[in-house]
Amino acid sequence: MDGTSSSRAGGDKHPNEQLTSWFMRSGWSKGELARQVNRRARVLGAHHISTDTSRVRRWLDGENPREPIPRILSELFSERFGTPVGVEDLGLRTARPTPSGGGVDLPWAADQTVQLMSEFSRSDLMLARRGFLGSSLALSAGPALIEPMQRWLVPGPAGAGVLPDEEPPAAGRPHRISGPELDLLESTTAMFRQWDNQCGGGLRRKAVVGQLHEVTDLLQETQTSAVARRLFRSAAELAQLAGWMSYDVGLQPTAQKYFVLALHAAKESGDKPLGAYVLSAMARQMIHLGRADDALELIHLAQYGSRDNATPRTQSMLYAMEARAYANLGQPDRCHRAVRMAEDCYSDIARGDDEPGWIQFFGEGELSAENAHSYRDLAYVAGRSPTYAALARPPMERAVELFAAQPDYTRSYALNLVGMATVHLLEREPEQCAERTGEAIAVARSMRSERVNTRIRTTVDLALRSYGSVADVVRLADRLQQELPETA
Secondary structure (H helix, E strand, O other): OOOOEEOOHHHOOOOOHHHHHHHHHHOOOHHHHHHHHHHHHHHHOOOOOOOOHHHHHHHHOOOEEOOOHHHHHHHHHHHHHOOOOOOHHHOOOOOOOOOOOOOOOOOOOHHHHHHHHHHHHHHHHHHHHHOOOOOOOOOOOOHHHHHHHHHHHOOOOOOOOEEOOOOOOOOOOOOOOOHHHHHHHHHHHHHHHHHHHHHOOOOOHHHHHHHHHHHHHHHOOOEEHHHHHHHHHHHHHHHHHHHHHHHHOOOHHHHHHHHHHHHHHHHHHOOHHHHHHHHHHHHHHHHHOOOHHHHHHHHHHHHHHOOOOOOHHHHHHHHHHHHHHHHHOOOHHHHHHHHHHHHHHHHOOOOOOOOOHHHOOOOHHHHHHHHHHHHHHHHHHOOOOHHHHHHHHHHHHHHHHHHHOOHHHHHHHHHHHHHHHHHHHHOOOHHHHHHHHHHHHHHHOOOOOHHHHHHHHHHHHHHHHHHOOOHHHHHHHHHHHHHOOOOO
């Protein structure tokens, strides 16, 4: 008994028909759902949870689990079906919200943005230590997500607590942050970004959240407008990175909340390309969750908002993400056009261009990877089309080659090894698929990225379904259990 469940109000239990309906449609067995709950609980830090098939059966029979299990189930079913599935939709009771609350429809005002970032980062740090990270959040999608984000484009008043650039500090006022201190803060953010690329989101996420909380403290002091803009830009980059790391380790509602806060901070900084970058991260998350229509809306919003000042590299990245969305929507002509636009914009990049650190990741390897995944996704949508699989192969091979030579991008290397393995599956090459997936397992063991691990497991499952009698695939499945077990 893991102590994670309680009886329904009044002590009467009736079969939970709503949860049973979602469960039956998911295709999961009770054991598989139990394993996924345990794995997600470990990501949250709730190590006391140890669910088994008998516990799942009791939930279906009407027992109401205690937090964070209702929210874990909400996340798992949301990801499975590509649409938000709330706790209430599962016939379970809703947890009392934390002070920072959930939702994405937040006020577009500087002082409230600072307060919300401060509250959310503080509660994240506190709740992570107690093992209930993200338990009060739910994913937003559709109009509930897109309409609040559209207000990014609406001009707003300058934030409170900001002095004109030329006003000297008043006598007795606490010393404000200096230029060298701001430089150090920005270089620290760049270091965090490098750690994420190398090690995955699991190792340094709390450090990034802690740094974000420190920046919100600085923003609550009176600053000149130039300093406030730099601080808001740093807060936006840190919140985006905290969201990206949360996404990488499987904390989807937490990731979305950080992305929204990052967009608000980017707006206050006046940095529209940075806001577009945040929206592209949100779009990538929506593609991961099967919401390509939402992803496309977010990308178009990013492109429109940054149309006058985005660099060719940023424009190329946005077109590549647009292609991914069109591929997942099964629109090949528009996907091809977006791929061409991404390549054209990339060719316009001039050596020595002064570009922000957050876009430096988007080099030839990343462009090749995105375009390869667009064609790979088209192949799946088109019923494992050999034509699109053949289009995906050259850029995927190029991405693997380039990332193999870049030790700073370990996670990208692992993800593209898995991508190459899926292309081999589409081309009916199970031995090559097993080889590439085995290489990805070796890389995955050096980092903490649930996203990489999940993609490896999914690829092995697909290989077993189609080629379960092939010796290399059988050995791969055994290796996965030994070297990357779900209980790790």
